[in-house]
Amino acid sequence: xxxxxxxxxxxxxxxxxxxxxxxxxxxxxxxxxxxxxxxxxxxxxxxxxxxxxxxxxxxxxxxxxxxxxxxxxxxxxxxxxxxxxxxxxxxxxxxxxxxxxxxxxxxxxxxxxxxxxxxxxxxxxxxxxxxxxxxxxxxxxxxxxxxxxxxxxxxxxxxxxxxxxxxxxxxxxxxxxxxxxxxxxxxxxxxxxxxxxxxxxxxxxxxxxxxxxxxxxxxxxxxxxxxxxxxxxxxxxxxxxxxxxxxxxxxxxxxxxxxxxxxxxxxxxxxxxxxxxxxxxxxxxxxxxxxxxxxxxxxxxxxxxxxxxxxxxxxxxxxxxxxxxxxxxxxxxxxxxxxxxxxxxxxxxxxxxxxxxxxxxxxxxxxxxxxxxxxxxxxxxxxxxxxxxxxxxxxxxxxxxxxxxxxxxxxxxxxxxxxxxxxxxxxxxxxxxxxxxxxxxxxxxxxxxxxxxxxxxxxxxxxxxxx
Numbered sequence: 328x329x330x331x332x333x334x335x336x337x338x339x340x341x342x343x344x345x346x347x348x349x350x351x352x353x354x355x356x357x358x359x360x361x362x363x364x365x366x367x368x369x370x371x372x373x374x375x376x377x378x379x380x381x382x383x384x385x386x387x388x389x390x391x392x393x394x395x396x397x398x399x400x401x402x403x404x405x406x407x408x409x410x411x412x413x414x415x416x417x418x419x420x421x422x423x424x425x426x427x428x429x430x431x432x433x434x435x436x437x438x439x440x441x442x443x444x445x446x447x448x449x450x451x452x453x454x455x456x457x458x459x460x461x462x463x464x465x466x467x468x469x470x471x472x473x474x475x476x477x478x479x480x481x482x483x484x485x486x487x488x489x490x491x492x493x494x495x496x497x498x499x500x501x502x503x504x505x506x507x508x509x510x511x512x513x514x515x516x517x518x519x520x521x522x523x524x525x526x527x528x529x530x531x532x533x534x535x536x537x538x539x540x541x542x543x544x545x546x547x548x549x550x551x552x553x554x555x556x557x558x559x560x561x562x563x564x565x566x567x568x569x570x571x572x573x574x575x576x577x578x579x580x581x582x583x584x585x586x587x588x589x590x591x592x593x594x595x596x597x598x599x600x601x602x603x604x605x606x607x608x609x610x611x612x613x614x615x616x617x618x619x620x621x622x623x624x625x626x627x628x629x630x631x632x633x634x635x636x637x638x639x640x641x642x643x644x645x646x647x648x649x650x651x652x653x654x655x656x657x658x659x660x661x662x663x664x665x666x667x668x669x670x671x672x673x674x675x676x677x678x679x680x681x682x683x684x685x686x687x688x689x690x691x692x693x694x695x696x697x698x699x700x701x702x703x704x705x706x707x708x709x710x711x712x713x714x715x716x717x718x719x720x721x722x723x724x725x726x727x728x729x730x731x732x733x734x735x736x737x738x739x740x741x742x743x744x745x746x747x748x749x750x751x752x753x754x755x756x757x758x759x760x761x762x763x764x765x766x767x768x769x770x771x772x773x774x775x776x777x778x779x780x781x782x783x784x785x786x787x788x789x790x791x792x793x794x
Contacts (some may be wrong), residue, residue, distance in 0.1 A: 346372055367466075367467075383426075383427045386423045387466060391687075393459070395789055420465065422459075423444055443486060447459055506687075507694050519547055523549045524599050527603045544567065549568075553590065553594050555578075602625070604616070605657070608628070610634060624651070641792060641794065645786065668781050676760060677703065677754045678758065681765055684717065687764055691762050696722060707736070708738055734753060759779055759783070763786055763787065
């Protein structure tokens with residue numbers, strides 16, 4: 328058998344399987360707990376049952392999320408406090424797989440040689456397990472795919488590779504590319520959380536205004552309604568909403584700053600699904616509400632005046648708990664639940680990618696250039712000179728061909744004043760879209776200063792809860 332025949336058999340998954348499987352286990356936080364003595368381990372080849380598949384890992388990308396798992400260990404939000412010393416994990420979710428073993432009960436659905444990538448955000452029986460997190464991932468040679476992946480809450484999480492010429496590494500890049508594309512889309516709910524907890528708070532200046540719940544009055548209804556200093560204009564609608572759903576109503580008014588934790592304790596509420604604040608609240612109130620948002624909870628600000636100061640919110644929860652911060656000037660509260668602009672890049676707009684030199688930053692630049700109507704200006708910034716040079720070399724010609732002005736800036740070499748001057752000159756009215764890939768809180772908050780009217784800040788940086 329010549330080398331080409333062996334290669335073809337390998338590609339088809341038909342070569343004899345080894346007796347052992349190399350794998351990188353994570354036994355705790357820190358690189359010192361990754362593998363044994365800094366090396367992978369040999370384990371017996373995993374066995375698979377009649378309803379399972381055995382897959383060869385053809386390629387596995389290294390994501391910044393993998394670095395976060397190694398740094399956090401069992402404290403990572405998606406590991407739920409797992410004791411890695413006794414129950415280690417195998418990371419790696421950006422994978423390309425070839426099936427090399429098919430359980431007896433699956434032979435009518437799968438065949439040896441089938442190729443797949445994995446939609447890693449696996450939910451099984453209502454729990455987010457995630458491939459490469461709670462489920463063994465791609466930092467090994469072979470992996471067993473069972474109920475969680477094949478018969479999860481959303482069906483099968485395997486995505487077939489239809490193009491035989493697609494390379495292994497190319498296929499593994501499907502997962503990070505999907506993250507880029509998904510970051511410019513929105514599928515948030517447009518109404519109150521059904522059977523959830525709603526809290527409507529009237530802040531300074533709201534008592535005499537004429538508010539309405541609008542379309543929210545006819546949509547899904549909460550099971551618990553909390554009100555604090557509710558404006559008179561909303562009383563009848565809140566009463567109707569509570570009556571329609573037989574909701575429990577808890578009223579708590581306060582002359583000064585609301586004690587959020589005290590009110591929630593008195594109402595027996597663990598978290599808030601929809602916190603609606605009317606008028607001009609103190610930033611401290613919004614910060615306290617942000618901390619008590621439920622998973623997928625909304626903090627809604629209805630005001631037509633500027634706040635007294637900046638508000639610090641947990642951007643890590645936006646990623647891990649899908650919390651959302653919405654707003655509108657009023658008086659129709661439901662306007663905050665509608666999409667005020669398309670989350671996709673503004674056609675012909677001004678786009679800034681902060682941290683553009685890394686692999687994911689380059690993907691965002693490329694994604695922007697490939698749009699049917701790309702931005703007219705793309706500013707790519709990075710503090711690494713060599714990486715920024717790669718951006719210029721890779722995309723300048725494409726940008727010119729698409730009629731896009733591509734500007735590469737190094738804020739560290741320029742200095743803060745010169746960088747600020749350049750950014751204000753390039754976008755005097757602010758940027759329509761900003762994507763920040765720098766996992767530094769100060770940088771994320773600073774980027775927000777450059778947003779224009781109706782601008783969108785895409786926080787693509789890997790930050791944890793509490794950031």
